[in-house]
Amino acid sequence: MNFHVELEHQRNVLITRLKGELDHHTAELVRVQLDEAIQRGQINHVVLSLKELSFMDSSGLGVILGRYKLLKGKGGKMVVCDMNPAVRRLFELSGLFKIMNVYDSEHTALTGLEVVS
Amino acid sequence: MNDLSNKNQTNHMKLQFASRSENEAFARVTVAAFVSQLDPTMDELTDLKTVISEAVTNSIIHGYDNNPSGVVTISAEIVGEEVTIYVSDEGNGIEDLEMARQPLYTSKPDMERSGMGFTIMENFMDEFEVNSEPGAGTTIRMKKRIESKKALYN
Ligand SMILES: Nc1ncnc2c1ncn2[C@@H]1O[C@H](COP(=O)(O)OP(=O)(O)OP(=O)(O)O)[C@@H](O)[C@H]1O
Numbered sequence: 232m233n234f235h236v237e238l239e240h241q242r243n244v245l246i247t248r249l250k251g252e253l254d255h256h257t258a259e260l261v262r263v264q265l266d267e268a269i270q271r272g273q274i275n276h277v278v279l280s281l282k283e284l285s286f287m288d289s290s291g292l293g294v295i296l297g298r299y300k301l302l303k304g305k306g307g308k309m310v311v312c313d314m315n316p317a318v319r320r321l322f323e324l325s326g327l328f329k330i331m332n333v334y335d336s337e338h339t340a341l342t343g344l345e346v347v348s
Numbered sequence: 349m350n351d352l353s354n355k356n357q358t359n360h361m362k363l364q365f366a367s368r369s370e371n372e373a374f375a376r377v378t379v380a381a382f383v384s385q386l387d388p389t390m391d392e393l394t395d396l397k398t399v400i401s402e403a404v405t406n407s408i409i410h411g412y413d414n415n416p417s418g419v420v421t422i423s424a425e426i427v428g429e430e431v432t433i434y435v436s437d438e439g440n441g442i443e444d445l446e447m448a449r450q451p452l453y454t455s456k457p458d459m460e461r462s463g464m465g466f467t468i469m470e471n472f473m474d475e476f477e478v479n480s481e482p483g484a485g486t487t488i489r490m491k492k493r494i495e496s497k498k499a500l501y502n
């Protein structure tokens with residue numbers, strides 16, 4: 232299916248761009264790729280960039296919440312940026328909006344992380 | 349039968365497929381294509397795709413415990429401006445429906461489920477109903493009125 236994870240390192244931050252449709256089938260790819268990068272250990276924080284995410288359901292919420300907890304347990308942070316209105320609605324409905332910092336662009340997300348780290 | 353006006357238009361479809369996760373995308377695209385004859389908005393299509401994805405995923409992971417030999421059935425019916433969708437499996441069924449429908453409840457927290465599927469279906473559709481029998485299977489019935497795009501421009 233049409234789904235792709237793009238990873239970019241910027242110092243101790245991993246920018247993760249999700250592209251295409253994130254569901255139960257493709258969530259596994261996000262989990263494996265992010266966990267591998269987090270376990271390797273050079274990163275403290277993750278910016279999840281959702282500009283090109285065209286579809287997401289509760290499986291996406293689950294994998295995002297799972298990575299958030301994993302990073303938090305290691306003293307890191309996960310922030311989200313550039314979400315479309317449909318994804319935003321799922322974040323609001325599930326309460327993820329309240330626990331994660333949400334920014335409107337990768338730039339403001341990176342700036343936000345610098346302030347808190 | 350001779351009345352072709354939008355109000356009394358009826359149509360239906362039925363789709364059956366193996367309980368494999370790669371069929372989730374196929375299912376939501378197919379239902380969206382069927383409903384597109386009502387000329388839905390992009391937001392309405394996204395809502396429909398999301399609830400199909402939720403119901404089909406539930407059948408696969410909860411109904412059939414990820415066993416690909418199960419069968420998921422979707423049927424949809426259009427009457428006038430309303431679409432009714434049934435998603436069913438012949439899997440494990442649900443013991444305690446009231447508990448299952450609570451927001452954030454999941455029986456599989458170890459699998460990183462968020463427990464939001466039923467809440468999403470309930471919120472995105474006008475009507476939502478679950479029928480389930482332990483050991484026999486589960487059927488979801490959902491209904492939504494489609495505000496045709498044309499209506500928005502009038
Ligand atoms: N088709 C089904 N067959 C058997 N049990 C089901 C079925 N659908 C839902 N359930 C039960 O109802 C619970 C709640 O479902 P719901 O979709 O709300 O959450 P979830 O699937 O656990 O998590 P999420 O949807 O957020 O990934 C499930 O954990 C499961 O125990």
Ligand SMILES: [Mg+2]
Pocket residue numbers: 289402405406464465466
């Ligand atoms: Mg679910």
